[in-house]
Amino acid sequence: LAKTTQPISMDSYEGQEVNITCSHNNIATNDYITWYQQFPSQGPRFIIQGYKTKVTNEVASLFIPADRKSSTLSLPRVSLSDTAVYYCLVGEGGGGNKLTFGTGTQLKVEL
């Protein structure tokens, strides 16, 4: 299983764009990259998933360079409610097989 490395914490202000980068140097050919958001005492919530290049949905964008050894989750115009822990995970078959959670990034958004 590919190991991921993320910053432990990040601070931002409302209305700012937040970019969280994740390193996964030993990502395998079949691995997808998936990001989850977790609030205290709740299960992780799926945010976005990608294999290469750029993926965008209604809440975030995911940028993956050609070598796929890293990825960046971009949250546009964050609000206080985006304060949470964000996990980057790499897994075969789009995360369908078992996933190994790293420490995640604690994002704190202030006024």
Add this chain to the structure above:
Amino acid sequence: GAVVSQHPSRVICKSGTSVKIECRSLDFQATTMFWYRQFPKQSLMLMATSNEGSKATYEQGVEKDKFLINHASLTLSTLTVTSAHPEDSSFYICSARSGQYQETQYFGPGTRLLVL
């Protein structure tokens, strides 16, 4: 996205009793479900992989006789914590793999277990 539910959301029990937690995939069939445990301020730790119609696969260090997993149907997996002790108090989270959505894992809301 796919919806996964857990029941109960929280449970308090006495030491030595057994507790069953249910995990259901509400709008899709899940041949594989996963059980995680999360202690305060820590990340999720995978306990076991539950496969419909077969025995669960446990991660190293997880006692299979203590954490009984049953995946009797394509929409239901149960985790039974047998002879619970205070150190088993934790947040238990299940996830289900959905083949309809690019094989993504979707997580339940979690179950808070407190053993007195």
